[in-house]
Amino acid sequence: MSKKHKTYTTEFKAEAIKLIEANQGNVSETARQLSISMQTLSNWNTKAKARTLAGTKQYSPDLNALLEENKKLKQQLKIAEMEREFLKKAAAYFAKESQ
Incomplete structure (x- = not known):
């Protein structure tokens, strides 16, 4: 059984x-x-x-969806901030090199 x-x-x-x-x-x-x-x-x-x-x-299914979206957006923001920082350094390097 x-x-x-x-x-x-x-x-x-x-x-x-x-x-x-x-x-x-x-x-x-x-x-x-x-x-x-x-x-x-x-x-x-x-x-x-x-x-x-x-x-x-x-x-709350809506809350769970919002939390997931928030997590993805934070990851995208982190990547964008890293890219911006890289571009700042590259611009400073090329500006210094051209002088």
Whole structure:
């Protein structure tokens, strides 16, 4: 016989995350209180902190998209700043050489 896989609602997961916070972050105690696997609860907690667990206050698909876009824009800005710095040095070098 195979073990039946239990599915939890997003509301239950959100409440479990709130209970972890109420227990000062003690995942094992919260798992014991809810009679669920500590690993399952730990996975939910990790996802909630990463803002990818639906039903928690941290989760927002729009927010996740904005955070990704922000990360890409910061990378592009860093590259542009490096290019600008290189061009400044090149311009100074050629200006000095032409004199």
